[in-house]
Amino acid sequence: MPDLALYQPDIPQNTGTILRLAACMGVCVHLIEPAGFPLSDHALKRAGMDYLERAALTRHVSFAAFEDWRKGEARRLVLLSTRAAEPYTAFSFESSDILLLGRESAGVPDAVHDAADARLLIPMAEGMRSLNVAISGAMVLGEALRQTKAFP
Numbered sequence: 001m002p003d004l005a006l007y008q009p010d011i012p013q014n015t016g017t018i019l020r021l022a023a024c025m026g027v028c029v030h031l032i033e034p035a036g037f038p039l040s041d042h043a044l045k046r047a048g049m050d051y052l053e054r055a056a057l058t059r060h061v062s063f064a065a066f067e068d069w070r071k072g073e074a075r076r077l078v079l080l081s082t083r084a085a086e087p088y089t090a091f092s093f094e095s096s097d098i099l100l101l102g103r104e105s106a107g108v109p110d111a112v113h114d115a116a117d118a119r120l121l122i123p124m125a126e127g128m129r130s131l132n133v134a135i136s137g138a139m140v141l142g143e144a145l146r147q148t149k150a151f152p
Contacts, residue, residue, distance in 0.1 A: 010036035017134040019055040028056040079116035088120040093144040
């Protein structure tokens, strides 16, 4: 089943929403630190509601630590990026994929962008810049779960 990964998230409400999504879909979330807020923050708990206890969350102290783990597991890293050229709707997902979401304020640095095995974008109306990170994650995770027949 595909996993979600958050690269140094900035906004606790988005992280809580993503943890709630993951709990409902039965997927794991990898949080790559440092986060831009305390992980015990009240807003994170409010957004995740009572779903947080059911979310499978793994924290990685850095991107390097995450990469060591990921490579050891032979998992493909799929970055969602406004700088990508390939639409997620044309991509063939695998059950072992990890869908990486960047920081709300800055995306991911070039080194992380370059480390991804695939870079995908969400097609949008002309002139629109980006979607909320939690909405983006939900859209692409839904397609990955559909393709891999992994909906709970």
